[in-house]
Every structure is written in C-alpha cells, then in structure tokens.
Amino acid sequence: MNFSRKASASWEGSGKEGKGSISTGSGVMSKVQYSFGTRFEDGNPGTNPEELIGAAHAGCYTMQLSFLLNEDDFTADHLHTDATVTFKDGEITEVLLHLTGKVPNISKDKFVEIAEKAKDICPVSKLLNTSIVLAVKLEE
Incomplete structure (x- = not known):
C-alpha cells in the first residue's frame, strides 16, 4: 500500500x-x-509540533499493535496509548508511550512481547530518531 x-x-x-x-x-x-x-508555555489555546508528533505516534502505534494482535489471533477489547513527547534544550529527547490494553485470553508476557514488536515496527517509531520508551499495562 x-x-x-x-x-x-x-x-x-x-x-x-x-x-x-x-x-x-x-x-x-x-x-x-x-x-x-x-x-x-502552558495554558495557551492552540497546538504545537510536539503534541502533534505525540498524537501521530500514539495513533500509529496503537493501530500497529492491533494488527499484530490480530496476526496472533487476539482481538483487543480496548487499547489506549498516551504519548508524552519530551523537548529539552532545543531537541526532542524522548517519546514515552504509555499503553493500557484489555485483550481477552492473552498472557501478560505475550501482550508485552507483541507491544514491544509494535513499538519497533510502527512507521512513526521508525521515523523518529529518538529514544522511544514503552510502558505497558494489561487490564484484567
């Protein structure tokens, strides 16, 4: 495609x-x-490049994860990713992806394995030349 x-x-x-x-x-x-x-500055109406990058990364990553779960015959009831983009001394230094998911019949280890793979192959993850940290929570 x-x-x-x-x-x-x-x-x-x-x-x-x-x-x-x-x-x-x-x-x-x-x-x-x-x-x-x-x-x-905080509290001003409008957007900024960092939050747009975060939105793009969260959206791309979450969709990629859904596809990878499907490949292993899992379907998520719910996936939610928050992306925190850190800007420090004139550069973006880190993206923290904080994932929460509810996926029937999956073990925590398998969920983390697939979540890590999604982080590595997500097109936006590949685009960004920065540290990308992933925090995962599987809901019961």
Missing part, C-alpha cells in the same frame, strides 16, 4: 511574537493556532 498525506503550516511575524496555523489535508485540523506560547 502506497499513499501520501499532506499537512501545512503558516507563520507570520517573529519567532517569539509571531503566530501561525496548522492544517491537515483531511480538513480535520483547519488553521489551528500555534505560537511560541502554545509551544513553550
């Missing part, structure tokens, strides 16, 4: 006082505000 997806960003003004917007080709995000404040 081959495809391309598009997103765009616009910016006006200086880095600190300026402002911009981010849009996706699907239209789900249309001219969503981003600025110095939304990226480097």
